[in-house]
Amino acid sequence: MKKIEAIIRPFKLEDVHNELQESGFGGLTVTEVKGYGRQKGHKEIYRGSEYNIEFVPKLKIELVCSDELLEKAIEIIITKSKTGEVGDGKIFILPVDEAIRIRTEESGIAAI
Amino acid sequence: MKKIEAIIRPFKLEDVHNELQESGFGGLTVTEVKGYGRQKGHKEIYRGSEYNIEFVPKLKIELVCSDELLEKAIEIIITKSKTGEVGDGKIFILPVDEAIRIRTEESGIAAI
Amino acid sequence: MKKIEAIIRPFKLEDVHNELQESGFGGLTVTEVKGYGRQKGHKEIYRGSEYNIEFVPKLKIELVCSDELLEKAIEIIITKSKTGEVGDGKIFILPVDEAIRIRTEESGIAAI
Amino acid sequence: MDTLSTSINVISTIIETTGTAVFTINNLWMMIAAGLVFIMHLGFASLEAGLTQSKNTVNILFKNSVIPVIGLLTYAIVGFNLMYPGENFAGGIFGFSGFGLWTDGTGLTKAYNPGYTYWTDFLFQGMFAATAATIVSGAVAERVKLSSFLVFSTLFVAIGYPVVGMWKWGGGFLNEWGFYDFAGSTIVHSVGGWGALAGVILLGARKGKYVDGKVHPIPGHSMPLATIGVFLLWLGWFGFNGGSVLSADPAAVSLVLVTTSLAASAGAIGAMVTSWGYLKKPDISMVLNGILAGLVGITAGADQMQPLSACIIGFIAGIIVVFSVLLFDKIKLDDPVGALSVHLVCGIWGTFAVGIFGNLAGWHQTLIQLSGIAIIGSFTFTFAFGIWLGLKKTTGIRVSQEEEKEGLDIGEHGMSAYPDFERISQY
Amino acid sequence: MDTLSTSINVISTIIETTGTAVFTINNLWMMIAAGLVFIMHLGFASLEAGLTQSKNTVNILFKNSVIPVIGLLTYAIVGFNLMYPGENFAGGIFGFSGFGLWTDGTGLTKAYNPGYTYWTDFLFQGMFAATAATIVSGAVAERVKLSSFLVFSTLFVAIGYPVVGMWKWGGGFLNEWGFYDFAGSTIVHSVGGWGALAGVILLGARKGKYVDGKVHPIPGHSMPLATIGVFLLWLGWFGFNGGSVLSADPAAVSLVLVTTSLAASAGAIGAMVTSWGYLKKPDISMVLNGILAGLVGITAGADQMQPLSACIIGFIAGIIVVFSVLLFDKIKLDDPVGALSVHLVCGIWGTFAVGIFGNLAGWHQTLIQLSGIAIIGSFTFTFAFGIWLGLKKTTGIRVSQEEEKEGLDIGEHGMSAYPDFERISQY
Amino acid sequence: MDTLSTSINVISTIIETTGTAVFTINNLWMMIAAGLVFIMHLGFASLEAGLTQSKNTVNILFKNSVIPVIGLLTYAIVGFNLMYPGENFAGGIFGFSGFGLWTDGTGLTKAYNPGYTYWTDFLFQGMFAATAATIVSGAVAERVKLSSFLVFSTLFVAIGYPVVGMWKWGGGFLNEWGFYDFAGSTIVHSVGGWGALAGVILLGARKGKYVDGKVHPIPGHSMPLATIGVFLLWLGWFGFNGGSVLSADPAAVSLVLVTTSLAASAGAIGAMVTSWGYLKKPDISMVLNGILAGLVGITAGADQMQPLSACIIGFIAGIIVVFSVLLFDKIKLDDPVGALSVHLVCGIWGTFAVGIFGNLAGWHQTLIQLSGIAIIGSFTFTFAFGIWLGLKKTTGIRVSQEEEKEGLDIGEHGMSAYPDFERISQY
Numbered sequence A, B, C: 001m002k003k004i005e006a007i008i009r010p011f012k013l014e015d016v017h018n019e020l021q022e023s024g025f026g027g028l029t030v031t032e033v034k035g036y037g038r039q040k041g042h043k044e045i046y047r048g049s050e051y052n053i054e055f056v057p058k059l060k061i062e063l064v065c066s067d068e069l070l071e072k073a074i075e076i077i078i079t080k081s082k083t084g085e086v087g088d089g090k091i092f093i094l095p096v097d098e099a100i101r102i103r104t105e106e107s108g109i110a111a112i
Numbered sequence D, E, F: 001m002d003t004l005s006t007s008i009n010v011i012s013t014i015i016e017t018t019g020t021a022v023f024t025i026n027n028l029w030m031m032i033a034a035g036l037v038f039i040m041h042l043g044f045a046s047l048e049a050g051l052t053q054s055k056n057t058v059n060i061l062f063k064n065s066v067i068p069v070i071g072l073l074t075y076a077i078v079g080f081n082l083m084y085p086g087e088n089f090a091g092g093i094f095g096f097s098g099f100g101l102w103t104d105g106t107g108l109t110k111a112y113n114p115g116y117t118y119w120t121d122f123l124f125q126g127m128f129a130a131t132a133a134t135i136v137s138g139a140v141a142e143r144v145k146l147s148s149f150l151v152f153s154t155l156f157v158a159i160g161y162p163v164v165g166m167w168k169w170g171g172g173f174l175n176e177w178g179f180y181d182f183a184g185s186t187i188v189h190s191v192g193g194w195g196a197l198a199g200v201i202l203l204g205a206r207k208g209k210y211v212d213g214k215v216h217p218i219p220g221h222s223m224p225l226a227t228i229g230v231f232l233l234w235l236g237w238f239g240f241n242g243g244s245v246l247s248a249d250p251a252a253v254s255l256v257l258v259t260t261s262l263a264a265s266a267g268a269i270g271a272m273v274t275s276w277g278y279l280k281k282p283d284i285s286m287v288l289n290g291i292l293a294g295l296v297g298i299t300a301g302a303d304q305m306q307p308l309s310a311c312i313i314g315f316i317a318g319i320i321v322v323f324s325v326l327l328f329d330k331i332k333l334d335d336p337v338g339a340l341s342v343h344l345v346c347g348i349w350g351t352f353a354v355g356i357f358g359n360l361a362g363w364h365q366t367l368i369q370l371s372g373i374a375i376i377g378s379f380t381f382t383f384a385f386g387i388w389l390g391l392k393k394t395t396g397i398r399v400s401q402e403e404e405k406e407g408l409d410i411g412e413h414g415m416s417a418y419p420d421f422e423r424i425s426q427y
């Protein structure tokens, strides 16, 4: 099992999520994060003084899936969240030792 | 060392946290997340039009512990956060290479 | 590749971030979290009754980097976020299988 | 003779005009006072929303928007005529002079009343009426079923309040006895408080408030909203008390405004000193309640007090309100906004204080005051308890546990008060 | 003879003083009314901010702070003299009596007007003027370019509104025809509504509002702000309608305040019943709009109605507003705050209602009312459409898609309304 | 003889009644003006809370709730009698007529004053008094120790303000010299500003505001709150300036309201143009400050100006306020809400402007104005500096660094203003 952590642009969530859902990925978890990278933040001005908001709002999608489905999930995320502009974000793949569904205590692939 | 990532219902945090604490788990980190899964969100209505809030508020608990204590932690989380209804959440176990306590620069088990 | 997850005090972010940036770490992701540990929360009082806010606001920094740069990143984070008081936080190192830049679909070290 | 008749004509015109001028001023003040009492509804809405959780905000705002509206409409239909049934019912306990509003020219001049027209009278009294129901809304917040609350409020404001009001202000038996309640410490505030008490008892506490015998505070979600509410209430009280003079009489109104403001100020200090000293921290929610406590406390005798008495009454009210909040929590009567302490307890205190301070002070008056408090309390509590109980047995008065947890905004209204903001899950 | 002359002297002094007293009261009420209309601008600011997204809040507040300011200044420079050009232009369609404000002693006594001084007149009318432009601001919110909006508003309030106002209130041709619009259902509210309609058509809907033929609601970010706004508007309407009596006449003003408040109440109930019954949930934003609908609806005939008619007019307005909101969404005219439904549609309804309810009811009046509605509508819509179109062709009227997504606060102002709070990304 | 004596009786009754009518109107306006000035305290509370961080909101609200309360009470005990010690002290620099409030029948008729009763007088003046202390509260926000601030405010409002006020309004030496300050550009606003300046100097800047010689803005947490505050202040100024006529005189009051509103409008435009042109973005906080700048600027001469002069004074004030904010930042005097720029600087500007615009303009007057500004400034600054210094040396005036970082809400009050919302850690 693998865990996909994808940092994407917030407004892309809907597309990514819909496509994942249609392709049978039944669950995911989303977190509001702030990112720093090549995409620069913006300037704000307050009472005559400028300052930088260096961090850009992003969403982190966490999706645990079986090794077989990994490629497909990655492909969907890339296709649906790419704009081609700096700041599209990253996908990180992490190994997962185990997954458990709290409700049923099932574990492994059955849990996700 | 392992990292437990548990997605649970927000109002279960208190129980889980208390029990973990009493059983000697001295630290954890909590994040507000939104989840999508079998549990459906709710409908809202605004000015005559309905729309779906597809994501459900959840909390993510992150807990790093030694391999020996893993079972116990998992058991506590399951016991204390289960309601038996859809939406109870998941537990994911991830391998951890290293842990460091910033204050003391201790590492390994001593750090957690 | 490794993923560093560092739980730090919120007001230390600026220092850590600046130093990382100057040392050539081009990206990172930050999340608002709440932590429980040895550092105790504070008491609040409302209409005559006291209660504990047990969780302390912290920030989680996520930084994926190559194995070679890992030491350096850790050192920077420790140096810049240490105060020596309880509550400075932890650094966890997790293995990463793969990283992909959505915009270019590059993967591996090139992606980060 | 010719000059004489001319001059008589001229003089009577002048007298007429002068009279009109005074009448116009009086009426103007009473209309403004009605507007000020209206603004109290926004004050209540803000205060109650601020002192409750953000998941119940739409619900609170909804109730507080709909109550003045129901209050005005039912007052137009029955309330006004129940409360002021006319001289035929003087000294009585119940009267009614028919449905609806109507007047001919007689209602529009000083013949009707030297202070206001029929319309102004209705408007001022109608704005008052709804405040009693609004007081209930805060105490039962965060768990009461919307539809049942609306039924309760409608009956309470359409029947309960005007019937009690008639006993004193409508010329009923308490008035004949000499019971004194200038602007409604008892008739408005305690009446609201008794209605609230009945509701709180029958509803039970919010889930999670009292766990294992310990009070577990549920903090209000916005102190700015609460503060805005209290300032607007204070402002509105200028009309509530000042308008109760029923004319723009300079001496009377200005004294009333001074006693009102000083009592509010002393109430704030009383609550501040008590919460800082006894609870160790200067709690803003207590200071805000202290201001209201002072205002409610002075309301019964605002025109009978000198500044110093007003300060004492207010200061004591400010101390009372803090201990009262603690006490209600001790006996597990869960009142999210402190309405019982502010309106019921300080309403009683203020009415009682008329017997011990000011122009009317004396044993005899004190006894009458206590009788009035007791009679009105018993009736109103019974009346309200009856309605709440009837509703509990039929449609139910409390939302499901599920809904309470998720919030009444989603449950009752299917919407959220702050959809753009990340909220902290209750932990 | 000596006594006689003395007594004549005395008497004339008395008459003088009495007259002054009445004049002073009238003028006092009109100044207070001006203050109440002023407070409507805060009402609009709060309501519009509350019903839009938090990423556009600075922008909304900015517009609503600057509009009354521009309104007052342009009204001082040209508007007042365009709208009230004097008797020379009676029955006409356009008049102008020169730039700026100026008066000598004649403007300061009851010789100018028994109800107010020249200065009071300007202030009351000036506060009115800006409301028309404020109505537009809500409808075009969340996508309009700030600079273009300010240009539009300036022209609209400096020229459009006073020209139309002159037709009726300035003694122009509609006045001669017998068109009746007491306080501006048409002249203020519909005028604002037509200006908004032109803008909404030319701007197009907010991105994401109508996707694949489905309405995708974009909820407002703060229900407390919206509620505060509506209560303040209701309060302000005491001055808007009550001040339109143009004196403190007790009978007339108090009737107007009663009809105004009852219509607002009935509007709330109408909208509540409709949204609860038809849409299945009691929607607070609809109830708030219902209150405003009732207020706008009664405005044209507030002095001509009895309480019952006022209730009916308000109740119908409350029903209309709900269906109107649904209808505008169906035809994809995107109005974030419901300004078209409240001000345009209910403004028309209220003006029309003068022909069917109250003292003036009758076929003849109905026809005149409809003519007035049509003439003013055609002119204002054309005028506004022309300006918006001119701006669209030159400087553009809509912000970039990028900016709309990120929010106008950052885009236009480089700042954020709530920098301390974590906001939820739109998903 | 019989008719004559009758008619004399009749006539004197009439004169009496007419006089009473005028007195009643005047007094009514003054009471309303007191209510409007009261509402300014809510305006200050909202504005100051909106322009500071959410971690200090309870603290700001607490201070702004307690200050008017302390102001009223101390004014009742000593302030009123210090400021208006009576004719014995005419032309003097200090007077006192004893503790507390008291009057017999003479204080309740036009014999006391043609414009108001003794009670109204106290209430209006008392509401004024507290504003000076409120001005300080914004400037020292986010770092001042609560208890020390309360001590300072009490002394400042109980002694500092009334002593200065006596010099002019109490008939003291500045009044004899011919110093003109209609409603308090200097006596209220600059006095508050000087008190603030002393505090700001002794407190030092908030941590993180000036780093390595660069200004690091600390944005206010809620622009809607700030906007609500400014609108309420503008409304309140109707009473602040309008009430300073001390009667309802139609000509004088209506002129004052017009000059006040136009100056506010021109101030907004001045600040908008400056911030848009010079700082490149239309900054709402500057426009809001511009409105206040215009209001403060016109306050000294509101009754002496024609509309055009009022606009010029306001416009210049709007420009001044923007540059003044930049300047104070340059010299590292950290004023979170811009109180120094608005109240101190524009208060001086407005007082000075009386010498160059309007009825009193002239060299002689200009010199007197400057003297007044200088004398009052020196005294107030010294007085305030003394108190702040005394407190600094004893109890301390600044919270710990730790507490400043975490916020004064938790530190001083043990509670949070927005417990339900996820807040962004400062980065």
Ligand SMILES: Nc1ncnc2c1ncn2[C@@H]1O[C@H](COP(=O)(O)OP(=O)(O)O)[C@@H](O)[C@H]1O
Residues within 6 Å of the ligand: A007, A034, A035, A036, A037, A038, A039, A040, A056, A058, A085, A086, A087, A088, A089, A090, C026, C027, C028, C029, C030, C062, C063, C064, C065, C101, C102, C103, C112
């Ligand atoms: N090394 C990294 N570790 C963790 N997150 C990163 C890293 N680099 C970038 N990110 C995240 O990815 C986001 C997008 O990166 P950025 O460099 O702006 O654009 P792009 O991915 O298109 O090159 C950042 O805002 C940040 O949240």
Ligand SMILES: Nc1ncnc2c1ncn2[C@@H]1O[C@H](COP(=O)(O)OP(=O)(O)O)[C@@H](O)[C@H]1O
Residues within 6 Å of the ligand: A026, A027, A028, A029, A030, A062, A063, A064, A065, A101, A102, A103, A112, B007, B034, B035, B036, B037, B038, B039, B040, B056, B058, B085, B086, B087, B088, B089, B090
């Ligand atoms: N594959 C997944 N990857 C990451 N998170 C998931 C995944 N599936 C479910 N979740 C999280 O677990 C939560 C609960 O899942 P759900 O399917 O609703 O209920 P249950 O776990 O009881 O079957 C979701 O809201 C989501 O946050």
Ligand SMILES: Nc1ncnc2c1ncn2[C@@H]1O[C@H](COP(=O)(O)OP(=O)(O)O)[C@@H](O)[C@H]1O
Residues within 6 Å of the ligand: B026, B027, B028, B029, B030, B062, B063, B064, B065, B101, B102, B103, B112, C007, C034, C035, C036, C037, C038, C039, C040, C056, C058, C085, C086, C087, C088, C089, C090
């Ligand atoms: N076992 C753990 N797993 C995950 N996070 C932890 C763990 N222990 C501590 N933390 C996080 O680290 C933060 C700091 O820990 P704490 O024990 O308070 O101080 P210190 O690290 O200085 O000993 C906590 O607030 C929590 O967020």
